[in-house]
Amino acid sequence: MTYSIIGTCPETGMIGGAITTSSPAVGARCLFVEAGAGAALTQYWTDPRLGREALGLLARGHGPEAVLERLMQRPYAEVRQLAVLTPDGRTAHATGARVAGAVSCAVGRGCVAVGNILAGEGVAPAMVAAFEAEPPAGSPAPLAERLLAALRAGDAAGGEVKPVLSAALKIVAGESFPFADLRIDHDADPIAALGRLWALYAPEARAYEKRALAPL
Secondary structure, eight states, X not given: OEEEEEEEOTTTOOEEEEEEESSSOGGGTSEEEETTTEEEXXXXXXXXXXXXXXXXXXXXXXXHHHHHHHHTTSTTGGGEEEEEEOTTSOEEEEEOTTOOSEEEEEEETTEEEXXXXXXXXXXXXXXXXXXXXXXXXXXXXXXXXXXHHHHHHHHHTTOBSSOOOEEEEEEEOSSSSOSEEEEEOSOSSHHHHHHHXXXXXXXXXXXXXXXXXXXX
8 A cells, every 4th residue: 555666866976765655654664764775665565674674684795686585585474565775876676575556666766665455456557657757957966856756757657546635755866865755644635735844845855964064
């Protein structure tokens, strides 16, 4: 009952992800991003520990396929859906045998999209196609625009079988703190609300970064 995408931006070096689901506060449980390590998704019967462990393994130099092979040996792997991404754009995904409903997974240039309990298998390919399109000119973070476009495309392709209620966007830009960490924890239209929140946050994002790194 979730669809999501993680991706990189070769122009800026940023890495991040976007996610939405029909349960509250998806950003607190399912999307993990760390500078220098990569990004990870853990969904369906979510175990946040797997997201943190995936980033730790990536940081230690394990490849995406090796990371998922290890994590899918953990108990209850049959009800996990996982995806990982390295800063240089390598990806892997895995879906357990007991993940229910229509499952959709797709890999693109520097991105991977996964989902479960969806309206159809075309959701993830639509997300990847939107991510790979050119973002609007002049954005302070083209990756954010591409991730949000992917969420909207997933919704337009049918999305989840139930109405989504929460969404999140998280991006890192080389520092130990996120460039953006935005969450809509409960809303009747969380994808639109997340887009509005990003539009408010985007003009200030570089200033917030500067206040941390070089305030004077």
